[in-house]
Amino acid sequence: MATTAFLGAPVEASDRPASYASILTEQTRPFDANAGPLELIRMATLAANSHNTQPWRFSLSEQRVTIAPDFQRRCPVVDPDDHHVWASLGCAAENIVQAAGALGYRATPQRSNSGDGQITLALERTQAKATPLLAAIVARQCTRSTYDGRAVAPPILDEITAAGTVGDSICKIITDRELIDSILELSTQGSGAQLRDPQFIDELTSWLRFSERDAVEARDGLFARCSGNPTMPGWIGRRLLPFVMTVASENDKLAKQIRSSSGLAVFAAKTNDPAGWIDAGRSYQRFALQSTMLGLRHAFVNQATEVATLRGQVAGVAGLGDRRPNMIVRFGMGAMMPRSLRRPTGAVVDFY
């Protein structure tokens, strides 16, 4: 594999450490400006992404980074229009925007009108300066636990709202308990509809990683421990799932999680198309980095945005007008959860 001084050290896909803990230590080490532009790709891969499928391919040159969708990693049942694929790419693009400054680049994402519509970030030379959100990239996680129910102070709410507002994409913060309960009601309806759909269950199960061994081998998907669940061999987990993941148990968990949260953030882009979905992903990622810097936890509760027939009601509760609610995130205070893994940088860069 060729490399140049510009790109820094090559990363081999096969160079992978053996244990979950050692992979994580390597994956989440602090940003290293001396490691060269490949560090931009490591930062990008740490972004949130739907089902942790990591539906992206990167390419890197001295002038630009491109992020293309990897449609082999799409989830056609929960995400038939690829909304989540594009939003995930937006999350990754925002991490590159935040990291580029520390390497002395300004990176501005633009979606191409041709081909797959990949995102191009032109790298323009500028004075090296780390952004305030950079340090949060390696610390951010989706924390799928119950929180402690405490309210977040208004100035902090203003800060996370501002961070989540990118261009034409908005971040609506909801702290009114009646409105939160209305979204909870829609979320339980959405979750019920999803759990009654065998295709939804099959798709979800294919991305669940029940054992640490499976998680380490795949380095993608949803590892049981990250959601507070016990680990077990995959074949046992797949057999037990229908008995433990019922509509009643999931709705009960959802109610506890949402009611223990300080509030909800609803993200809504101006346009209902891939360009808008990328913007919404960037909005979420900035909100998430800012929240992390402020010591807040957050997790997605997207059920009511994933069931198309419920979206209009979500928009009504959140006051979005005719915008599509792209994603719903709950936030609050609580302990961190185990982190999820990513595939190595070398496995997602096509050429450099």
Ligand SMILES: Cc1cc2nc3c(=O)[nH]c(=O)nc-3n(C[C@H](O)[C@H](O)[C@H](O)COP(=O)(O)O)c2cc1C
């Ligand atoms: C567009 C999008 C949709 C998501 N939807 C959900 C969701 O409905 N429920 C959930 O628990 N997490 C959801 N996630 C979070 C991912 O599962 C999470 O980012 C991934 O597992 C990696 O974990 P991490 O963010 O803690 O690194 C979503 C993320 C994105 C970007």
